[in-house]
Amino acid sequence: METIRILMVDDHPIVREGYLRLLERQPELSVVAEASSGEAALAAFATHTPDIVLMDLSMPGAGGLAAVEAILARDPHARIIVVSMHQGAIFAQKAMAAGARGFVSKSSPPEELVSAIAKVMSGRKALSTDMAQEVAQTSLGRDDIAALTRRELEILQLLARGMSGRTIAKNLGLSAKTIQNNLSQVRAKLDATGDADLVLKAQRAGLTPSGQ
Structure with a gap:
């Protein structure tokens, strides 16, 4: 099985470390780079050309949505999954409208993130269970x-x-x-x-x- 190369973007080192440990337990996943801001994410994407970008929304500088748009402007085929503490349906909808292919809330079980990566790699879009329920219930x-x-x-x-x-x-x-x-x-x-x-x-x- 070919390794899925991941760029992880979050301004909290502890959060990045937690996700790194989770992803390292999956033999098909490999974190090739980390970034703590949208600007650093764009530079890391250009250098490493990862298969998947895991993107936080709330970061210093321009923020996650702007980073999503900037990466997609560079590569329209980039696969980006937003991983955020925000759980309102509007954040998921905004992220998807910006071009993200998935949205997983940070309160989701770890396996939801792994599942989202698999779905996005197969060409589908992915919402964690809690976000799917939020989107379904909202007006x-x-x-x-x-x-x-x-x-x-x-x-x-x-x-x-x-x-x-x-x-x-x-x-x-x-x-x-x-x-x-x-x-x-x-x-x-x-x-x-x-x-x-x-x-x-x-x-x-x-x-x-x-x-x-």
Whole structure:
């Protein structure tokens, strides 16, 4: 059996070590490189041309989604599986929309990651069981949250966490008018009647810790 070469991208050394030990127990898998940022991931991908990239989302710098897009811009056939602590369906949908072929939450059993690698190598897409359930239960298809830009999604998340428009503006270093313009766009895209409706949709999509 030919060895599957893996690039592992995560900014936490302990997490990388844990996955390294898991993957080393699989005779057909070999971690050929590690990276702790999106920029380092792109450089490592160019150097090692791995069969699979395991990509975290929350990292310093541009972050995982930007790294997914950058790697695919270099090689449209790259096989990327996002492995993230984020469990809301929107994160899985955003990752897949960016071109990732799989999404596994870090709370999944170890065998889910091994299974996802096998599925992606065989040309299929892969979601860990918990993420598949999240996607099935959410109203993302109707609400079209996945159509939001990164900035709009960020503003919606902050609104759903209880921040006012003025506080969001201060937090992001933008003007209050810019925030209101973005919120107007979000309301239009999600067909929301107001901010309270936006918060409800965000919670249903899993954008907040208490979201269902």
